Amino acid sequence: MRRLSRVSVGTTAVVGCVIGLGVEPAIGQDVEWRTYAADHASSKYVPLDQINAETVRNLEVVWQQSTVPDGTRGDSTVDAPSASQNTPLMADGRLYISTGLGRVAALDATTGALLWHDPPPPSTDGAPPRRASAVRGLGYWTDDSDTRILAILGSTLVALNAASGARYPDFGENGAVDLIQGYDDPRVDSFRWRSAPLVVNDIVVVGSMIGDITNHTMAALKEMPPGDIRGFDVRTGEQRWIFHTIPKEGEPGNETWLSALNEDRASWEYTGNTNMWASPSADEELGYVYIPLSTPTSDYYGGHRPGDNLYAESLVCLDAETGTLVWHFQAVHHGLWDYDFPAAPTLVDITVDGRAIKAVALVSKQAHTYVFDRVTGEPVWPIEERPVPRGNVPGEWYAETQPFPTRPPAYDQQGVTMDDLIDFTPALRAEAIEILDDYVWGPLFTPPTLIDDTPGGTKGTMVVPGLVGGTDWNGAGVDPETGILYVPSAHSGTVVGLGRSEHPRSDVDWTLKGARHIPGPQGLPLFKPPYGRLVAIDLNQGQILWSVANGDGPRDHPAIAHLNLPPLGQGGRAAPLVTSSLVFLGEGANVGAAFLPPGSGGKMFRAYDKATGAVVWEMELSGGTTAAPISYMIGGRQYILVTVGWDDMGSEYVALALPE
Numbered sequence: 001m002r003r004l005s006r007v008s009v010g011t012t013a014v015v016g017c018v019i020g021l022g023v024e025p026a027i028g029q030d031v032e033w034r035t036y037a038a039d040h041a042s043s044k045y046v047p048l049d050q051i052n053a054e055t056v057r058n059l060e061v062v063w064q065q066s067t068v069p070d071g072t073r074g075d076s077t078v079d080a081p082s083a084s085q086n087t088p089l090m091a092d093g094r095l096y097i098s099t100g101l102g103r104v105a106a107l108d109a110t111t112g113a114l115l116w117h118d119p120p121p122p123s124t125d126g127a128p129p130r131r132a133s134a135v136r137g138l139g140y141w142t143d144d145s146d147t148r149i150l151a152i153l154g155s156t157l158v159a160l161n162a163a164s165g166a167r168y169p170d171f172g173e174n175g176a177v178d179l180i181q182g183y184d185d186p187r188v189d190s191f192r193w194r195s196a197p198l199v200v201n202d203i204v205v206v207g208s209m210i211g212d213i214t215n216h217t218m219a220a221l222k223e224m225p226p227g228d229i230r231g232f233d234v235r236t237g238e239q240r241w242i243f244h245t246i247p248k249e250g251e252p253g254n255e256t257w258l259s260a261l262n263e264d265r266a267s268w269e270y271t272g273n274t275n276m277w278a279s280p281s282a283d284e285e286l287g288y289v290y291i292p293l294s295t296p297t298s299d300y301y302g303g304h305r306p307g308d309n310l311y312a313e314s315l316v317c318l319d320a321e322t323g324t325l326v327w328h329f330q331a332v333h334h335g336l337w338d339y340d341f342p343a344a345p346t347l348v349d350i351t352v353d354g355r356a357i358k359a360v361a362l363v364s365k366q367a368h369t370y371v372f373d374r375v376t377g378e379p380v381w382p383i384e385e386r387p388v389p390r391g392n393v394p395g396e397w398y399a400e401t402q403p404f405p406t407r408p409p410a411y412d413q414q415g416v417t418m419d420d421l422i423d424f425t426p427a428l429r430a431e432a433i434e435i436l437d438d439y440v441w442g443p444l445f446t447p448p449t450l451i452d453d454t455p456g457g458t459k460g461t462m463v464v465p466g467l468v469g470g471t472d473w474n475g476a477g478v479d480p481e482t483g484i485l486y487v488p489s490a491h492s493g494t495v496v497g498l499g500r501s502e503h504p505r506s507d508v509d510w511t512l513k514g515a516r517h518i519p520g521p522q523g524l525p526l527f528k529p530p531y532g533r534l535v536a537i538d539l540n541q542g543q544i545l546w547s548v549a550n551g552d553g554p555r556d557h558p559a560i561a562h563l564n565l566p567p568l569g570q571g572g573r574a575a576p577l578v579t580s581s582l583v584f585l586g587e588g589a590n591v592g593a594a595f596l597p598p599g600s601g602g603k604m605f606r607a608y609d610k611a612t613g614a615v616v617w618e619m620e621l622s623g624g625t626t627a628a629p630i631s632y633m634i635g636g637r638q639y640i641l642v643t644v645g646w647d648d649m650g651s652e653y654v655a656l657a658l659p660e
Contacts, residue, residue: 031633033090036137036196037475038630041347042281044477046631049580050638051658056582056607056617059640059656064622065112067134067643067651068100070119078131080650083592083626084643085194085473086134087575088653089149090632092162095641096140096149100651102132104151104160109634112655116165118151118158136473136627137196137279139204141234148234150204155179155191157206157232172237179206182239184248187225193277195473200282200289200320203231203240207276207291219503220511222304224272224297231323241323245274245293245311252325253310260304261395267305273297274312278473279344283358283374288326290360290374291316292341299338300448300496301510306397308333313341315362315370317377327377331362331370333399336391336447337496338467339365343475350483350539352380361478361539363487366444367412367470368405369537381407381542391447393498395509402445407542411535412470412489413527415443416462420527422520424560431521439495439518451497451513460497460514464527467494467515467595474575474628477583478539479610485537486583486610488550490571491530493518494595517597522559525597529553530569532600534576534585534608548613550574551587551602572601575628577640582616583608586625589645605629605642619656623649 037044051059067086071078080100088107089096094115095107105117120132132154139150140162147162157177159168167175179191191208198205208227229243246268247253257268274296282289296305296312313332318325332339345362360374371380385401413420421432440449441462449461469490476487499513520526530549538545551570555561572588573596587602605625606618623644631640637657645651 029633033630033632034140035089035198036087036279037281037344037628040198040200040282040284041480042279042344042475043346043348043480043578044475044576044628045479045578047580048631048633048638050633051579051640052581053609053616055658058658059617059619060659061654062639062657063112063655065107065653066100067097067653069107069114070099070103070105070117071101080652081134081645082647082649082651083589083645084134084651085136085592085627086643087137087628087630088641089138089140090630091140092147093634094162096138096162097653098134098138098151100131100134102134102153104138104149104153104165106165109632109639112653118160118165118167133194135194135196139197139199141199150197150199150234152179152193152197152206157197157204157237159234159237170236177232177237182230182242183225183228184242184244185225185228187223187272195277195279198280198282198289199234201284201287202234203320204234205280205282205289205320206230206232207280209275209277210273219505220298220501220508221506222297222508223270226272227275227277227294229276229291229318229323231320243316243318243323243325245276246271246296247310256308256310257305258307260306263304267307271296271305277340278342281345281347281360282320283347286375287320288374289318289320290345290347291318292343292345292362294340295335295338298508298511300336300512301393301396301498301508302334302336303393303395303397303509308399309335313339315341315345315360315372317374329370329372329377331364331368331403333402334397337445337463342469342472346476346478346485347374348478348480348483348485348539352540359539361476361485363471363476365465365467365469365471367410367414367465367489369408369411369485369487370405371408371539371542379405381405388445389442389447391449393448393450393510396447398447408537408539409544411487411537411544411547412491412533413464415446416441416464416493422524422526422528424563424565428521428524428559432526435519435521435526448496448498450510451499460495462493462518463496464493464518466492466517468492468573472573474573477576477578479578483539484545484610485539486576486578487535487537488574488576488585489533489535490573490596490600491525491527491532491569492571492596493527515595517595523598524554524557524559530567531571531597532569532574532587534583534613536610536613546613548608550585551604554599570600570602571597572624574625577629577631578610579631581610583610584629584640586621586629586642589624589626591645591647592626603646621654622646622652626651
């Protein structure tokens with residue numbers, strides 16, 4: 001592992017109202033990480049400063065542990081996957097993880113040693129443990145007498161005793177809740193969800209992930225089950241409520257699902273998806289949970305579902321006790337771009353023009369930041385409905401306008417203009433201009449188009465930001481003391497082309513025929529850098545304070561190496577960790593990065609000055625970050641824990657701390 005110290009140069013004053021939500025711990029006090037994104041507010045913040053701009057240069061690796069610490073059975077072992085996206089919880093001196101076998105385990109938070117694990121079902125042939133998908137996070141709940149870890153294992157919800165790992169036999173049936181059951185839709189015959197359940201007071205909020213991307217070789221079906229949201233009793237596992245993400249007849253929003261031509265049913269009756277595949281956030285004092293939702297069936301063609309399609313691509317606020325709708329905001333009408341809300345909303349108290357606001361901020365694939373009063377749902381700054389381009393796909397229904405926040409500004413490129421093209425050299429720019437001729441391009445929300453295979457025809461639409469953002473599931477972090485949001489962004493673009501389905505069972509007129517990262521000249525990106533960035537947004541002012549490149553990027557490419565360019569940014573998916581004085585951010589891994597530029601990801605892990613964005617320290621790890629890092633303090637020592645992976649290694653947890 002390679003480590004490099006840098007000295008931060010210069011100081012920039014950050015003007016904002018201090019909210020005073022984070023409190024520096026007393027000497028000897030442990031600081032825990034009990035929720036997927038640090039807390040119910042999804043802040044990714046800890047009020048710790050033992051590791052600061054002066055001491056960070058002394059960070060060292062103190063332990064490493066495979067993401068499959070429970071993978072040994074007799075003489076057989078199971079290798080860890082290369083890209084675990086699990087972010088552990090830390091409480092009571094233990095780290096709680098979803099292992100590479102898709103089970104739950106507890107590690108010693110100071111050494112990484114395995115304390116207990118929920119074993120896989122025994123095999124009948126003596127084979128090694130069967131692997132299931134790890135999930136991104138777990139849930140945590142405690143009262144005066146009981147502490148539980150809540151986990152999604154395949155299609156079941158289980159509750160484990162935090163101290164022993166034992167299951168509760170009176171939770172659900174024989175210790176598990178069958179999540180395939182309990183829907184109001186008979187078409188639901190499976191369940192899958194990789195995000196973290198959130199326990200709000202005594203309710204476990206669970207989403208779902210109905211597969212939503214189909215291509216021309218698959219059976220593209222307009223009829224799919226919806227991705228409804230549910231709440232379960234944390235003690236018994238009883239389902240307490242269900243929220244229909246596609247409203248049924250008589251429910252608010254049902255009128256936004258119109259009838260398609262030659263269809264005798266309204267589109268709400270058969271359309272599905274509209275999942276919460278990301279994680280929710282909550283305000284336990286208000287009793288509200290904030291749900292980020294995704295695109296309906298199918299992502300890129302919606303002629304069979306005319307209308308604005310609530311509650312797709314919406315932020316929905318529910319009463320956590322009853323599942324009743326409190327308020328909602330739809331960011332994309334009649335979505336055609338796969339612009340799911342992919343990350344947990346961030347809750348923070350801010351002050352705008354002298355007025356204190358309990359706010360919720362939601363970053364997005366399209367590089368907008370939407371900011372609302374989290375009590376009422378009113379936008380903090382106006383959000384304008386603006387005309388957007390119409391397409392010409394036969395049978396498609398197009399929304400006339402889309403919502404555009406007036407503040408904060410977009411934090412990454414939106415749409416395509418000639419000014420966006422790479423211009424390091426005249427030759428590269430000329431090649432970039434020539435590439436444009438093969439595609440349809442234009443402003444944000446330029447819709448997908450049909451692939452035209454005739455000479456001179458276009459190969460689809462350039463969708464920028466692409467299908468992974470902007471921001472994806474990695475999300476943002478916030479300093480609750482200042483109201484400053486820290487947003488990593490990958491500068492991506494995707495070619496989306498439609499064509500006839502080749503599958504005999506398909507009943508959708510047009511489906512995805514080509515989707516790939518936008519090509520560029522000589523293997524370089526088509527657009528100007530940075531290709532990965534970290535952006536600081538003052539939510540009190542609605543302004544971007546600074547934006548810096550995250551990593552070197554392709555600056556050593558043969559076509560531009562002679563130019564001695566500054567860092568260009570690494571286009572990997574990376575999540576931030578915010579502490580009292582620093583922001584930590586990796587570069588992402590080189591696996592699990594579909595639709596990102598070639599060569600995305602890197603092994604560097606950095607600390608940035610929160611006021612200026614200057615890099616104050618960096619270290620090369622064994623792999624690139626594959627999940628959100630966490631920090632905690634135990635026994636007077638602050639730790640930073642990072643999940644890493646690479647295409648030639650099994651993923652592992654790496655713990656950093658200062659020398660004792």
